[in-house]
Amino acid sequence: xxxxxxWHVLQPKWRTALQRMREERDRxxxxxxxxxxxxxxxxxxxxxxxxxxxxxxxxxxxELGALIPNKILGLVLLSFISILVLSNVITALSSFxxxxxxxxxxxxxxxxxxxxxxxxxxRCCTPRGW
Numbered sequence: 003x004x005x006x007x008x009w010h011v012l013q014p015k016w017r018t019a020l021q022r023m024r025e026e027r028d029r030x031x032x033x034x035x036x037x038x039x040x041x042x043x044x045x046x047x048x049x050x051x052x053x054x055x056x057x058x059x060x061x062x063x064x065e066l067g068a069l070i071p072n073k074i075l076g077l078v079l080l081s082f083i084s085i086l087v088l089s090n091v092i093t094a095l096s097s098f099x100x101x102x103x104x105x106x107x108x109x110x111x112x113x114x115x116x117x118x119x120x121x122x123x124x125r126c127c128t129p130r131g132w
Contacts, residue, residue, distance in 0.1 A: 008123070
């Protein structure tokens with residue numbers, strides 16, 4: 003029995019994604035995107051402004067002025083990256099191994115490597131909910 007290709011296994015998800023994009027375009031979903039982009043840009047501009055003022059003040063401190071902002075930014079970046087990696091690992095493992103369709107897919111006559119590659123590609127390369 004010939005195994006189905008990766009494209010064949012992923013084809014229903016891609017068709018669903020394309021149909022949702024067409025429906026969103028027909029309903030006038032561009033307004034949501036514009037509002038979300040403007041709100042996101044304003045948020046990051048505010049964060050930048052606050053951090054710029056704080057770092058400019060700390061830079062003016064004598065003797066430790068150049069060292070303190072570098073250490074604070076390094077600590078903040080390391081903390082955010084650590085939290086992000088941990089969150090993504092937990093989410094990926096739970097969504098991959100606790101999926102409702104896993105029992106059905108495992109019982110299908112498909113090679114286990116293609117099954118896992120298709121599941122990974124579906125969860126990794128498509129937006130949430132597709």
